[in-house]
Structure formats: structure tokens, C-alpha cells
Amino acid sequence: MADAVLREPAAPAGLPDSPGTHKVVIVGGGFGGLAAAQAIVRRKTADRSIHVTLIDRNNHNLFQPLLYQVATAALGSNDIALPIRAVFRNRRGVEIMMADVTGIDRGRRMVELAGLAPVAYDTLVLATGSIYSWFGHDDWVARAPALKTLDDALGLRNRLLDAFERAELCDDPAETRRLLTFVVVGAGPTGVEMAGAIAELAHTTLDRDFRRIRPSTSRIVLCDAGPHVLAAFPRRLSDYAARRLQSLGIELRLGAGVEAIDAGGVTAGGERIEAECVFWAAGTEATPVAKWLGVEAGHHGLVAVQPDCSLPGDPAIFVIGDAASLAGPDGRPLPGLGAVAKQQGTYVGRLIAERLRTAGGRGSAAPAKPFRYRNWGQLAMVGGSSAVADFGWLRLTGFAAWLVWSAVHLMLLVSARSRVVVYVNWVWAWLTYSRGARVITRLPPSDRPGARA
Amino acid sequence: MADAVLREPAAPAGLPDSPGTHKVVIVGGGFGGLAAAQAIVRRKTADRSIHVTLIDRNNHNLFQPLLYQVATAALGSNDIALPIRAVFRNRRGVEIMMADVTGIDRGRRMVELAGLAPVAYDTLVLATGSIYSWFGHDDWVARAPALKTLDDALGLRNRLLDAFERAELCDDPAETRRLLTFVVVGAGPTGVEMAGAIAELAHTTLDRDFRRIRPSTSRIVLCDAGPHVLAAFPRRLSDYAARRLQSLGIELRLGAGVEAIDAGGVTAGGERIEAECVFWAAGTEATPVAKWLGVEAGHHGLVAVQPDCSLPGDPAIFVIGDAASLAGPDGRPLPGLGAVAKQQGTYVGRLIAERLRTAGGRGSAAPAKPFRYRNWGQLAMVGGSSAVADFGWLRLTGFAAWLVWSAVHLMLLVSARSRVVVYVNWVWAWLTYSRGARVITRLPPSDRPGARA
Numbered sequence: 001m002a003d004a005v006l007r008e009p010a011a012p013a014g015l016p017d018s019p020g021t022h023k024v025v026i027v028g029g030g031f032g033g034l035a036a037a038q039a040i041v042r043r044k045t046a047d048r049s050i051h052v053t054l055i056d057r058n059n060h061n062l063f064q065p066l067l068y069q070v071a072t073a074a075l076g077s078n079d080i081a082l083p084i085r086a087v088f089r090n091r092r093g094v095e096i097m098m099a100d101v102t103g104i105d106r107g108r109r110m111v112e113l114a115g116l117a118p119v120a121y122d123t124l125v126l127a128t129g130s131i132y133s134w135f136g137h138d139d140w141v142a143r144a145p146a147l148k149t150l151d152d153a154l155g156l157r158n159r160l161l162d163a164f165e166r167a168e169l170c171d172d173p174a175e176t177r178r179l180l181t182f183v184v185v186g187a188g189p190t191g192v193e194m195a196g197a198i199a200e201l202a203h204t205t206l207d208r209d210f211r212r213i214r215p216s217t218s219r220i221v222l223c224d225a226g227p228h229v230l231a232a233f234p235r236r237l238s239d240y241a242a243r244r245l246q247s248l249g250i251e252l253r254l255g256a257g258v259e260a261i262d263a264g265g266v267t268a269g270g271e272r273i274e275a276e277c278v279f280w281a282a283g284t285e286a287t288p289v290a291k292w293l294g295v296e297a298g299h300h301g302l303v304a305v306q307p308d309c310s311l312p313g314d315p316a317i318f319v320i321g322d323a324a325s326l327a328g329p330d331g332r333p334l335p336g337l338g339a340v341a342k343q344q345g346t347y348v349g350r351l352i353a354e355r356l357r358t359a360g361g362r363g364s365a366a367p368a369k370p371f372r373y374r375n376w377g378q379l380a381m382v383g384g385s386s387a388v389a390d391f392g393w394l395r396l397t398g399f400a401a402w403l404v405w406s407a408v409h410l411m412l413l414v415s416a417r418s419r420v421v422v423y424v425n426w427v428w429a430w431l432t433y434s435r436g437a438r439v440i441t442r443l444p445p446s447d448r449p450g451a452r453a
Numbered sequence: 454m455a456d457a458v459l460r461e462p463a464a465p466a467g468l469p470d471s472p473g474t475h476k477v478v479i480v481g482g483g484f485g486g487l488a489a490a491q492a493i494v495r496r497k498t499a500d501r502s503i504h505v506t507l508i509d510r511n512n513h514n515l516f517q518p519l520l521y522q523v524a525t526a527a528l529g530s531n532d533i534a535l536p537i538r539a540v541f542r543n544r545r546g547v548e549i550m551m552a553d554v555t556g557i558d559r560g561r562r563m564v565e566l567a568g569l570a571p572v573a574y575d576t577l578v579l580a581t582g583s584i585y586s587w588f589g590h591d592d593w594v595a596r597a598p599a600l601k602t603l604d605d606a607l608g609l610r611n612r613l614l615d616a617f618e619r620a621e622l623c624d625d626p627a628e629t630r631r632l633l634t635f636v637v638v639g640a641g642p643t644g645v646e647m648a649g650a651i652a653e654l655a656h657t658t659l660d661r662d663f664r665r666i667r668p669s670t671s672r673i674v675l676c677d678a679g680p681h682v683l684a685a686f687p688r689r690l691s692d693y694a695a696r697r698l699q700s701l702g703i704e705l706r707l708g709a710g711v712e713a714i715d716a717g718g719v720t721a722g723g724e725r726i727e728a729e730c731v732f733w734a735a736g737t738e739a740t741p742v743a744k745w746l747g748v749e750a751g752h753h754g755l756v757a758v759q760p761d762c763s764l765p766g767d768p769a770i771f772v773i774g775d776a777a778s779l780a781g782p783d784g785r786p787l788p789g790l791g792a793v794a795k796q797q798g799t800y801v802g803r804l805i806a807e808r809l810r811t812a813g814g815r816g817s818a819a820p821a822k823p824f825r826y827r828n829w830g831q832l833a834m835v836g837g838s839s840a841v842a843d844f845g846w847l848r849l850t851g852f853a854a855w856l857v858w859s860a861v862h863l864m865l866l867v868s869a870r871s872r873v874v875v876y877v878n879w880v881w882a883w884l885t886y887s888r889g890a891r892v893i894t895r896l897p898p899s900d901r902p903g904a905r906a
Contacts, residue, residue, distance in 0.1 A: 151894055
């Protein structure tokens, strides 16, 4: 596969020969896009100026691994979001656009935007990530919301806390039971972390807050079509996680694919579960990048890329992160982790800067080394003060893994202010078993009457 | 006026004679309602049990004085909100209901709720506060949102930050100008603080974040129908605030009542101001308490109360805080401050506990002393690191007042966690001129196209 790279020209024909500005457009301000922009501005050479345009539909970079803590009222929404403009405020060569991409005109080298003039590129980096997929069941989207954006997290939190409030006021025992049943669909890291956090919220934090209901009697059900929780982890860790989740009182339904989701609850693996709150953490698919590019989409809509992350046949376009499909050294596709996206972003940013340096006439045109993923391991919280950590050479479970999990996530937070605030919130929660963010910011429009008290 | 109190029976005829539980219902979980509930549970006597039901449409107590900092991206929404249940989690005699009150049946002593069975009371405390009033212009409500709830604050923040984003992408100079014009209607403390915070955001925090626009050229206009800013403050402080606001580049339009608000902007005092963002901080009125009680509403819908905060002719009902009208020792009505509501809540809570103690047969039935407001002064921020403080005997302006302002507000925050987090955010902002919370949580539904990048 390295051969394919060696055959790529070091300074592709597509790059403009004029000594003017080279326009790099990056779509997506997640781990991948941000890393690419940072790598370019750090490597920018004096003899050739690069202009970077970073386009995202949101104004912030979101630290997805902690999003479930916003949804379960442990953290505030601002603690894990960083305004993208703040990252590049002192880099005059980087421009941020908050806009929606609608397509790509590869012939004219233009990125098309909703309601705005298209933006021209010389090099394009697509780092648009993945979106949740409800397996074609459009009617499930509203009933079983997923966790991808800040707005999702605040919506989930409102829904979760509101269920307890409504149960407290409910006279019908069956309806109370239904309100206090929480179903999480999908037992990957997000689903496991959500289920664990809901269990902690219900069984510990909220238990003394109510007078008529006992939140500790809440049912939390985690279902997955596959036979294991955390299927991407080694079996030993996966089994530990399953035992740990059960000890937290979470009911596991493995091998139980979801058959129906309606206003009353869920049917999974033939079993009917009456539940008010159903959260979706199952399938994801790539954003419509393949459609934009006019290439064939692979499994889950992913775009297959060359070992240097460029599009086959078009070295001016890179696809990185969750939107791209690239095999690791073992031949298996790289996982959809922030770490992969970040490393690919840094790799591609350096590659672009290097191409321009050599194209500018200084130095020799060395062929690009293929991207190599450095596996820093994977982590997942499993309730309270417990986690699983897989570093390949080292596998941890329980409290030790949780300590590693906490340290790694604090380190990975982009802003120092976030680190301090998240740390304060965690220490506080750990000391007091309390969750400061259990605030319902707005009432679900359909559920509550409109009269103003 | 004290005579009116002396004529009130100490243990009113309305109180039940049975030795059963005395039911106190408190409507509103703001400063007043929370203080009343806390005073009752602290004074609860052993020989007579009291059951307190606190009803609020939100699940949290909101620290209103810092709400403008959430709206202007200095603080997160959870930093100033405290779950009401968390305050009373260890008080079994206090029950919280998240519900909407629709009316009061004084004959049957019932509080009527939307979609729920009514709740019976022996003693009722109404602490429902005030709501904004657009002087009957219903079409202004959506165009010029006000700042009362967390949801309002997040909506205002989204609107404010989105205006800068849209200006950056705008090709039409007149429209760019309009997007970068911010009008605040009403020059009381909230309006002055909003205008000052917007000026700081535009002129300092955001200035280097954009490439095509210069946020420092934003117009911020503060208009008021009256001749002075901060009219409730002594003239010297009011004049200082006006000079300070002008030095921050804020255009004052005093004596300029608003005549029209439409999608394009505002007309005030005969002048047309094209502006995208218009924020309302003008008239307030009481919640519909007078209507619920079937009594005549006074000025701004307030309910006139006896010197012991009870309703004339019905000693089982108290109205406190912004919903009540009561004259101070100087004969002027008490101001609509959190401090007044809090002191009235504590006073009424103690009075209720005392009444029951004496009604229970222990001790003598001493007549209730009238409520006396202890004036701890009033404070307002006027931009950056400057404030005005009026303690009667001491009047401060500028940095000294700001230090007092900061200390007082940190102290008044209900939870210790909030204190730490708010302090970290403030120190951070002060050191870095940055605002960590400038995150757009969701896109305004009507303004932006729906395509997903």
C-alpha cells in the first residue's frame, strides 16, 4: 500500500504555479479539522503564503468524549466547548466561516455554501465527522434522540430530568414506572457511558430529592444487537464492563436488536419495554461527503482514501477522521476515534505545508510517507468511579482505569479554563455525590401546559 | 401603619384548630419563596408539624443578578442556577412540585395547577415575582426579547453571537452595519449591565476574532424614555454611570421612548435605528397574582399588602417580593430587588412558624411586628471593571465599587460550587480578556438554512 503513495507526485499538478496565496479550505472544526489548521499555521513557510479557511456549521469545537456528562447534568455546556475563533484569533492567515456546506464543485474547485457565495480552494480537507443513523427509521429520530451536539446534550438533559419531575407528580403507578424507565440503545462507549451516568444520577444523586418517588428504583436498560458491550475492546475488558454495569443495576439486553420505538416505549429482541426516555447510541454513518465528491460511498457512507489520506485520483482533496475509511497496519479499518482524526489532521496539515515548501523550489520533493496511526489506546467510563482502559500493552479496569480516564480527558481538553472548571466540577461531584448542572433550561414544548406561574 | 398590624389577630381564625399537619404552600422558588421555605423549616416546632409545598414552573432557583453575564457569554447557564430540590433534599417536610399555577380558589383554599389536581393550603405564600411587559405590544415580544429565564439568556446569547457571525459573511455594507448595531431598551440596572457587557464583548473580547469585520466598530445604543440612566440611584452615581457608558462607546438616547420595533430595527424618540439585535429591559409587571386572588391590581399589577405582607382581610395569604406592593419607612414603595424579596420571605416564614407555635398553645400570642426592610444598598455594573454602589451612607463608583460588586455577588450565590466556578471564570476573563462561554448552542431556526455540513 505504501507503493500507492510513492507513485503520488510530491507537488501535485493541481497546485497553482503562481507565486500567489495558496488557498486551503478545511470543512469541519472537530478534532481533525482543528488539528489540520493548527499544523498548517505552525509549519507555514515564509516564501509561500497559505490562506486557511475553516468552515463549520457551529461556532465551537466540541469535546465529544465528555458530551454525555453534559447530558447527564455533571458538566455545563460551556465547559467542553471552545469557540473556534478563539483558537485562531492571533493567526491572521486563518479565517473562520460559520456556514453550512451543501456540495463541492470539483471541476471549478469550489465549496458550495447554503445562502452564500461558494469558496474557492486549491487544497481541500474534509473533516466532517459522522452523524447518527437510525437505520432508515425517520420516525425514531425524535423519539430516541442521539448525542452529537451541545443542543442534543441539553435536550437529553431536559428530557431526563423532566421525566423524574413528571413521575413525582403522577398518580398512575404504571405511568410512573414508565416515566422512570430509561432505555439506551447501543452498547458502545457512548451508550455504556450514558447508561452508567443515568444509573449514577438516579440511584445516588437524585435519590433523596423526591418525596413520592424513589429514583433509586428506576429501571435502566441497555440494549444492543450484538452479543457484547464495548465490542471494540478486548473481551476481558468487555466482560468486566458488563459485570460492572449489572452491579450498578443496569439491565443488559444483548443480542436484542431494536424492532420498534414509539411514544410508549421500545420493542427490542421481541421484548416490549415501556419507557418515556429512549436514547440512541447505536449506528453512525459518515456525513454526505461521498455524495458531495461524487465518489462511491463505502460501508456506513465512508470515503476510502489513499494511505496519505488523499482522495484516489485527486491529491488536492483529503478526507480525514470519521468521514474517511483507511486500513491500519493490521489491515483492519482504523476506529472512529478522536485520536485518529486528530493525528490524521496533523499529518495532512504538515503534508500540505511540506508540499508547498517543496513546490516553492526550496528543498527536494520527497514522497509523502503514509499516515501511521499511533494507538494511544481507548478508554470508556463504566459508571461511578470505574472505567476500562486498553493501551494494547496494558489493560486496566476499575478505579485505576478511572484515574487514567480522568487524567487523559483533562489533558485533552483544549482550553486551560475548561480544565480548571471541569476539574472543580468533578472534585465537587466526587466529594458531595452531587451534580451541579441538573438544571432544566427549558420546558419540552409539547409536554407541558403553557400557563405561566 | 403599625396600628394595622396590631389589629391583626396573632393566631388568625383561619388557621385550623385540629392538631394535624399545617399545610403551607409557597408559589415561586426565587429569592422570596426559597427564603420563606428555609425560614419555616429552621423554625419548625416540635409540637405542631408543618408541611411545606414549594411550587415553581422551573426546577431551579436562578440568581437573576448575574443572568446578563450568561446572556453575554461570560458565564455558563449552570453557574448561576441551583436545583431547588438540592436545597431541601434533607428536609423531609418540604415537597417540591414543578408545575404551572393557573389560579387560586380562596373559598376552598386550593391552588389550581395545569394538568394536575389542585393543592390544598392552610397558609399560602405567593412569591411569583415579576415578568417583563412590552406595554401591550405583543408583536415586540419576539423582536425584542427580555432577560428573565435561563432560556432567555441562552437565546439572547445565541442571537448576539450569531449577529457577528452573519456580519462576517455579509457582502452588503448597510446590512453589515445593521447586524453590528445592538439596541438595549431600558436603562435600569439590567439594561445598563447588558449594554456594558455587549460593549466589552464587541470592543475587546471579539475584536481580533474576525477577519472581515471589526467588532470594535459595533454600535451599541441604550435608550430609555426617562431622562436618566439608573434612575433609582442617587443623581451623582447616575451621572457617573452615564459618563462611563459613553466612554465605553455606548450611545445614550435618554428621553427617547420606543415607538416601533420591527424586523429591521427600532424607532425611539423619533429616531430610526437599523439594528438586528434589540434587547428589552424596560417595563416589568407583576405575575397575574392579583387576578388569581380576585383583588384589584395596583400599579404594574402589584398586590397591595398589609405591613406584615399578608393580604388585607385574609391573614392566611401572604404576597412577597416583586409581586407585592408595600411602602417603606419613607412612604415610598419598596424597590423590586432580590434583597427585599429575600427579607420578606424570611420574615413571612418566621411569622408562619411563630403563629403556629403560639396557636399550638405554647407561649403568648404576641402581635406580629411589621416587616422592616434593611437596606443593604444597591449595586450595578457599568461595563468592564467598573460599577456604582449606593449604601446610603456610602456611595462608591468605579473600580472600588466593582470590587464590592464582585464580592457581594459571589457571597450571594447560593451554592459553594457556583462560587468557585464563577470565581474561576471571572479571574480567567480578567486575566485574558476572554469569555469562555461564547458558544452558540443552537442555531436560530428561522435564520439559517438547514443543510448539515
